[in-house]
Amino acid sequence: MESYSILYRLRAVHDYFDGNPCPSLQCHLTPQGEALAHRRGLLFRQTAAGEWALLSDNLPAEDDVLTLDLFLTDPAFMLYTAWQGFQPSAAYCLELPAAEEETEAATAIRPTDKKRGIGRGFCTVTLQMTKALLEAAKAGKPMQATLRFRAPSLQWEYVFIPRGETDIPSGRMSLEDAAGKVKFSAFKECETYGQIALRTVSRSRIPMRQSYGCKLRLTAQDEGRQKRILLKQVPPPQPGQFADAGKGILRQVCYY
Structure with a gap:
């Protein structure tokens, strides 16, 4: 050799x-x-x-x-x-x-x-x-x-399903990236997998990577009260996990 x-x-x-x-x-x-x-x-x-x-x-x-x-x-x-x-x-x-x-x-x-x-x-x-x-x-x-x-660029879609009864309005909840890399739309109520849920999507397409530098968390802001963190670690969506997502969409389902 x-x-x-x-x-x-x-x-x-x-x-x-x-x-x-x-x-x-x-x-x-x-x-x-x-x-x-x-x-x-x-x-x-x-x-x-x-x-x-x-x-x-x-x-x-x-x-x-x-x-x-x-x-x-x-x-x-x-x-x-x-x-x-x-x-x-x-x-x-x-x-x-x-x-x-x-x-x-x-x-x-x-x-x-x-x-x-x-x-x-x-x-x-x-x-x-x-x-x-x-x-x-x-x-x-x-x-x-x-x-x-090359890796494709897709929009991230998040569906949040409550673990029981909740009266938190969708307008007071938000998905935030503490790293400031990803911005999301306002929540909208939807019905998915037979349950009433809240949906948000990223405002831009995100190149797929094995790991991301974002730090996502789900928060709620009630009028006159301090912001609450409902989920402090929201994982990024993974390829192939939800095959029923629309074209150009990478979906993640979370419970809060």
Whole structure:
């Protein structure tokens, strides 16, 4: 291993994880790729979450084509990924090296008419050993591709259901963000899940993230009295938790 050097790098990053490497993907050599790697003395290794490297102790032949498979490992991937028309069960392809070091994954990864084989990933990656790729590796500056996945921006909807009888008018209640990042509309009474509830939505769309810096709380302000905190920790909505929410809406249901 000490004589091996990096020939090419592949990274997958996702805005949902704050632009960090995406842990929801795996990449492996195809059987054809394994055969070529064996003949050329190549190694393919995962170097970190969402990062892989092709290594060599001797440059392969120009125009060799190495094939790899990309797999989705998180069933919720499409809930936090903006990719119009994507079908996880279909077959896709990606050609490398790319013209730019960083590319939009939803554009670079294209659908193919080929039938997806049993046990194969959703995307077949073809890495061609071009002259430029080999010269860069020889100079100690290996090329790399960074696939950037985007997260959708959605409105947050909160439905608050009372735990029994309450006379608190909706106009005196509010959902506040102590961090000042998210603003919500005034509460409106609604009927949902067979109960009378109070509903509010964010005034703007919010990019989906694994974690948010907001600090939400539910308060009530009675006339002439000090503001009361009904819920001091209101969690942000989670993808896929309430599938009946409207299009472009991420819903959270809370009890107070």
